[in-house]
Amino acid sequence: MIVTTKELFKHAYGKYAIGAYNINNLEQTMGLFQGNLDSKAPFIAQLSKGARSYTNKKMLEAIIRTADEIFPAAVFAVHLDHGDEETCMDCINSGFYSSVMIDASAEPFDKNIEITRRVVDAAHAKGIVVEAELGKLGGVEEHVSVKEADAKLTDPEQAKEFVTRSGCDSLACAIGTSHGAYKFMGSQGLHFEVLVEIQKRLPGFPLVMHGSSSVPQEEVARINAAGGQLGGAKGVDENQFAKAATLGVTKVNIDTDGRLVWCRVHREAFRDDPKNFDLRPPGKIFMKEYAKFIAHKNEKLGSAGQLDAVRVLAARK
Ligand code: G3H
Ligand code: 13P
Ligand code: ZN
Numbered sequence: 375m376i377v378t379t380k381e382l383f384k385h386a387y388g389k390y391a392i393g394a395y396n397i398n399n400l401e402q403t404m405g406l407f408q409g410n411l412d413s414k415a416p417f418i419a420q421l422s423k424g425a426r427s428y429t430n431k432k433m434l435e436a437i438i439r440t441a442d443e444i445f446p447a448a449v450f451a452v453h454l455d456h457g458d459e460e461t462c463m464d465c466i467n468s469g470f471y472s473s474v475m476i477d478a479s480a481e482p483f484d485k486n487i488e489i490t491r492r493v494v495d496a497a498h499a500k501g502i503v504v505e506a507e508l509g510k511l512g513g514v515e516e517h518v519s520v521k522e523a524d525a526k527l528t529d530p531e532q533a534k535e536f537v538t539r540s541g542c543d544s545l546a547c548a549i550g551t552s553h554g555a556y557k558f559m560g561s562q563g564l565h566f567e568v569l570v571e572i573q574k575r576l577p578g579f580p581l582v583m584h585g586s587s588s589v590p591q592e593e594v595a596r597i598n599a600a601g602g603q604l605g606g607a608k609g610v611d612e613n614q615f616a617k618a619a620t621l622g623v624t625k626v627n628i629d630t631d632g633r634l635v636w637c638r639v640h641r642e643a644f645r646d647d648p649k650n651f652d653l654r655p656p657g658k659i660f661m662k663e664y665a666k667f668i669a670h671k672n673e674k675l676g677s678a679g680q681l682d683a684v685r686v687l688a689a690r691k
Contacts, residue, residue, distance in 0.1 A: 396632065403438060413679070416450060530572045589609030
């Protein structure tokens with residue numbers, strides 16, 4: 375059952391966070407649905423602009439529609455990740471997405487509000503909800519490139535004004551994370567103090583944490599032992615998700631960790647069976663491993679075990 379992120383956030387706020395997982399293909403989709411059902415969790419399937427054009431947006435959408443049929447117990451939102459205005463409008467008009475992210479965070483404050491407002495008006499007219507972004511993450515996003523040196527945490531005062539003027543339904547905040555496998559150097563970490571100040575000014579308002587992969591060191595070691603070269607990769611401590619949830623984070627975006635699972639499975643499979651050239655044996659291992667990975671993340675996010683309660687709420691609507 376496809377629901378809006380608004381419905382998911384209402385149940386989660388202050389207690390747990392919903393996993394928002396980036397998917398690109400059939401194998402990830404199967405693992406995603408299986409892992410969320412195994413851990414009894416509601417979830418967000420999120421598609422980036424790059425994912426939509428990897429094969430064809432219609433192909434990816436059809437895969438998700440079919441997964442909804444194969445796994446009728448699933449409760450999830452379909453979300454556009456890091457959209458520009460044109461892509462947001464395309465998704466809003468498609469009738470398939472229940473949620474879009476407009477990322478105009480590279481624009482000046484007023485311009486960011488102006489663009490976000492236009493997307494919000496178009497989305498709300500069709501019952502679709504909108505995530506916006508304020509502040510700058512330290513990594514490289516799809517159409518937004520921000521140098522680590524320019525990374526800028528979200529200003530809590532500005533956050534309040536931004537939400538009021540733009541009308542967005544949730545806000546992605548910069549709290550020290552970045553996209554990809556190389557997030558922190560030395561003892562850097564999450565800026566919880568920023569979340570505390572935003573929550574004071576926007577009580578009950580759902581916040582989003584991007585760049586939340588934990589880049590497990592054992593995963594990196596296995597990849598490197600199988601021929602990879604991921605030196606110095608470092609991510610977010612997944613044991614901090616619970617604290618972030620109490621401070622208003624209701625959506626946690628995870629992509630890189632899933633890519634690491636894919637990389638590890640395929641490198642090990644071909645290293646251990648060099649005569650194999652069939653895509654299905656590693657594909658089968660990957661779907662199982664990806665499902666296990668999703669279930670593990672949901673335990674850390676606290677969304678595991680919430681599926682039945684969320685389904686009852688969604689069915690009442
Ligand atoms: O924030 C970016 C996500 O990890 C999506 O990555 O644009 O390479 O699909 P992508
Ligand atoms: P990671 O690169 O940490 O997985 O972040 C993904 C993300 O924020 C997608 O929007
Ligand atoms: Zn992101």
